Amino acid sequence: MFILKRLLSLLFICSFFWTATVQANENEAVIRIEASLYEAIDESVVLITLAPHEQVDVIETAATHSRITIGETEGYVRNDVLAYPVDRYIRTDTNAVDAAGNPITPLSYGTVVKVFDLEGDRLLMTDGAYVAREALAETLETSTRYAKPGANVLATPGGNVALTLEPGAMLTVHGIQDDHFRIKLENGYGFVPATMMSPSPVKTGTQVAVTGTMTFSDLGMTAVGQLVRGTRSSVYGTSGDYTRLYKGGMFVYVQTAALAEKMPTYAKTGSRYAQGEASLYRDVEKTDVVGKLKRSQIVSIYGSDGEFTRIFTNGQFLFVESKWLKTTPPPFLKTGQRYIQKETPLYTGASLSTKTSFKLKRGQLVNVYGTSGNYTRVSSNGKFYFVPTNLTSTKKPPLYDSSGKRYVRHDEVEVYASASTVKQVAELKRGLVVETYGTSGYYTRVRVNGAYRFVAMGYLSLTKPLAKPKVGTVFYAQFNGTPYFSADVAYSRPAGTLARGTKLIGLRSIDADFWHVRLPSGKRVYVLNPYIAETKPKAIQPTNVNPVAHYATTKQTPYYANPNDTRPIGYLDASQRVYPRGKSGDSYLIQYSWRPVYVKMKDIRIKQDPLLTKRSNSQQERMIAAAARHLGTPYTWGSQSPLNGGFDCSGLIHYATNQAGKIGGRTNVSGYWHSGHFKNKRTGITSGRRGDIVFFAGTYRSGPSHIGIMLDNEFFIHAGGEMLQINSIHDPMWRSNFLGYKSL
Missing domain, CATH: 2.30.30.40 (SH3 Domains)
Incomplete structure (x- = not known):
């Protein structure tokens, strides 16, 4: 009794599952692989074993099994053993064959057959016959071909001529059979040898339109355009009174009478x-x-x-x-007035080869008398001349052309009334955007409160100044041997060095040159800004460069966080001198805004700097050479040794003079100015000579405050700004602070 209840329970559950998921599905199918036919979906009783490719009728399908019949037997098989028929096209004439490969009935191109897509070179059709897999396609593709002269349509490949094609005829082809293209005819298909068809329109000659004529998409019925008189066109055969041309990507027809081999000619009179x-x-x-x-x-x-x-x-x-x-030209008519946009020569004709020594000034208003090509005719001193039209306008030009926007790099940047430091009229704040209007000497012209003013070139930048990194910023050492110190001044030797790529945590920014950081060990030290960056250095080791060459940008030049980068992080102005500290990959490593960055070597022009060429073995020359070897190294407060990663201004003088043989102890700028260590004090700005020591006052405090070494009567080398570099005493960043000279 217990067993009977269990059986009834199982029967109820199975029946519920089947009825909940079943789908009526009266389809033909075949068995894909050898499979069992079960009495019920629980697979407890096997009725028979089904062989591959046996055809069955599917009565209904559930989630996992289907109910089928084969002959008089009905049962269940798993869904994954069934294959259903799909539609395929006959893409080349063939035969249906029996299981032994014997032909049964022909199958022509384009016939739709139902097949079971099983493995093998032949596929079983629903009628029990077989067809070659290679004769089938999921779709029938067509293409366009053009008949060559002499092309005929054949009834069968290589057979009799059914009709002759007009040269250049555009045909839709339905595949290829035995090297013949198949084309659709009214009562079936014909065949054209592939050698007599072209994938592009077939040209049969050229003709010229002797008169303007309409073009038609058909034989004189639908106008689609016009053929201009004198136009020579390619011809693609004729049809009655019309000639076929290929124009604008399509065949068109024109009246044959409007065409000729060549235009009639006329004598010039x-x-x-x-x-x-x-x-x-x-x-x-x-x-x-x-x-x-x-x-x-x-x-x-x-x-x-x-x-x-x-x-x-x-x-x-x-x-x-x-x-x-x-036969004579008409008198010139005044057509208006124009302003000259920039100074230009006058030309006697409408070409650059007719330039005269006469000029029109920028902003000059002139009467104009028409144009000739790219030139405008103007009247000057009672005569007619020409100027390039693009140099004229109805609007008066500004006094100067804009040379682009720039950012102010520092606070309290002095603005002068003229290109000199005689009269300061304003100050600019860091980060301010100003429009620039060219340069004058060491000054950039800007517009402030509606007037043209001047600021030092070095105080402006193409790139917006960065905000100081926040406490907690992650930095990485960019150089092997990056020095670190126990205080934010480099009076003594470094407390140690860091390997390239060492990770640092920023604790406090100190001025522009130092950061108080935490090492991976937890130790707190001070490092120089120009030796660290927020980007991890790539595995490209820097190599040395010649520091005494002259390096400058050839154009507005992008700079990058790493060598071989492609996304810039800022730009340098054209012709800006740079001081490489090394080269890596495709780039020079330079310092800009107190951080290491990279510029592409292809964007940098290198030449010899005669100011840095050693001219003798004198003490002055040895001093200059000692300083020049360290061009580009960072400004380092308190340092007098390259082992500290750089120099400050008086530290460089101490180092270079001692290297040159003038031995003395370290002092500050005021000490060098007031002591007898150097001699022959002068205060005339024109009295400086190569090898002199130049002094400045009031740069950051009252009294003597900065020092450098003269390379001639204008340029000096010094540890100033953010690095060891070369500047002019006439640069407004230094001119107003000039104090005097002393000699070794």
Whole structure:
């Protein structure tokens, strides 16, 4: 009794599952692989074993099993053993065959058959026959071909001629059979040898339009455009009174009578000037205006036709009313006034080869008398000349052209009334955007409160100054041997060095040159800003460069966080001198805004710097050479040794003079100015010579505060700004602070 209850329970559950998921599905199918036919879905009883490719009828399908019949037997199989028929096209004439490969019935191109897509070279069809897999396709593709001269349509590949094709005929082809393209005919398909078809239109010659004529998409019924008189076109056969042309990506038809092998020719009979703007006509009927003659335009003429004169322009003969032409040019008419946008020479003709020594000034207002090509005719001193039209405008130009926007790099940047430090009129704040208008000496011209003013070039930048990194910023050492210190001053040797790529945590920014950081060990030290960056250095080791060469940008130059990068983080101005500290990959490593960055070597021009060439073995030359070897190294407060990663200004003097043999202890700038260590004190700015020590006062505090070494009577090398570099004493960043000179 217990067993009977269990069986009834299982039967109920199975019946519920089947009815909940079943789908009626009266389809043909085949068995994909050897499989069992079960009495029920629980697979407890196997009725028979089904062989691959046996055809069955599917009665209904559930989630996992299908109910099928084969012969008189009904049962269940798993869904994954069934394959269902799909539609396929016969893509090449073939035969249906039996299981032994014997032909049964022909199958022609385009026939749709139902097959079971099983493995093998032949697929079983629903009628029990087989067809070769290679003869089937999911879709029938067509393409376009063009008949070559002499092409015929054959009834079968290589068979009899069914019809002759017109040369250039465009045909839709339905595949290829035995090296013949199949084309659709009214009662079936024909075949054209592949060698007699072209994938592009077939040209049969060229003709020229001897008169303007309409183009048609058919034989004179539907107009689609116009063929200009004198136009030579490729011909693709004829049809009755019409010739087929290929224009604008399509075949069109024109009347054959409008075409000829060549245009009729006319003898030139002279030249004439247009007395005003005159219409050009294709024919004397004046129905088609194809252009204009400009006033004063000179044209060659080729006889007349009634009230019209024939001219030749743009490769074709056209007509203009004779009343508009004369043998003399018309008087010039004033057409307005223009302002000269920049100083330009005057030209006697409308070409650069006719330049004169006379000039028009920027902003000058002139009377104009028409144009000739890219030139405008102007009157000057009672005569007519030409100037380039793009240098004229109805608006008066500003006094100077804009040279782009720049950012102010520092606070309290002095603004001067002229290109000198005589009169300061304003100050600019860090980060302010200003429009620039070229340069004058060491000054950049800006516009402040509606007036042109001047600031030092070095105080402006193409790139917005960065905000100081926040506490907690992650930095990485960019150099092997990056020095670190126990205080924010480099009076003594470094407390140690860091390997390239060492990770640091920023604790506090100190001025522009030092950061208080935490090492991976937890130790707190001080490092120089120009030795660290927020980007991890790439595995490209820097190599040395020649520090005494002259390096400068060739154009507005991008700079990058790493060598071989492609996304810039800022830009340098054109012709800006840079001081590489090494090269890595495709880039030079330089210092800009107190951080290491990279510029592409291809953007940098290198030349010899005569100021840095050693001229003798004198003490002055040895001092200059000792300083020049460290160009580009960072400004380092308190340092007098390259082992500290750089120098401050007085530290560089101590180092270079001692290297040159003038031994002395370290002091500050005031000490060097007031002591007897250096001699021959002068305060005339023109009295400096190569090898002199130059002094400045009031740069950051009152009294003597900065020092450098003169390279000639203008340029000096010094540890100033953010690095060891070369500047001019006339640069406004230094001119107003000049104090004097002393000699070794």
